[in-house]
Amino acid sequence: MMLHSSARLMPTSERGYTLVELLVALAVSAIVIAGTYAGYSFFAQQHQLLSAQTEVSRNALRAIDLLKADIRMAGYLDYNDVNPMPANQAISISNGNDLIVVYDDYDDQGVLYRALIRYYLNSYTPASGNQRQRLMREWRKCNNPSTLCTLANSTPIYGQTSGEPILDWVTTFSVQAANLKSSGTFSGQPQTVKAILTIQSPQKIDGSSRVVSKTFNVITRAKNVSLVP
Secondary structure (H helix, E strand, O other): OOOOOOOOOOOHHHOOOOHHHHHHHHHHHHHHHHHHHHHHHHHHHHHHHHHHHHHHHHHHHHHHHHHHHHHHHOOOOOOOOOOOOOOOOOEEEEOOOEEEEEEEEEOOOOOEEEEEEEEEEEEEOOOOOOOEEEEEEEEEEEOOOOOOOOOOOEEEOOOEOOEEEEEOOEEEEEEEEEEEOOOOOOOOOEEEEEEEEEEEEEEEOOOOOOEEEEEEEEEEEOHHHHHOO
């Protein structure tokens, strides 16, 4: 008589995973997850970097456009103005980081006046205590256009005496006179103004100590100084 075992072999399709197979699967999964997370972190940082660079550029370009427009207008004398424009009045630079330009303009009511525009850096400390510097634009009206217009004899048109901030998180603002005019109405005045602006982003990139910073070199022709004989 032959004895038959009651034990049945389990079909291959019904077998479970061995411990070794599970460990291998976990190891592979961990590698894949780690790689995916690293890739996500990298692309997330790149996205933040590009966004910060775009924001810095957008904010800077608005201020730069305003600065260039004022420099181009420097020395402008309206044909209706009976007051002369002093030869040394159009553009003045002090300490390499303080720019003043003067030109004739019209207010909202169409009244002619002589404007003094000043650009300079000012330290600012908000409630959070994170001190930084801002580029200020001081827009003033000359009290007596028949004399040399200065900060002392001019009145703010709007805002505070110190002017209005037009650009935040500025680390560098320097101004240099170039191509001085050798003769004529504005003899000795710069026909070109060079400005350097360095701006940084307000926040660091997540997971990094890096702060986005960008430097802008601005060269503007003072066309009234240059063209007036």
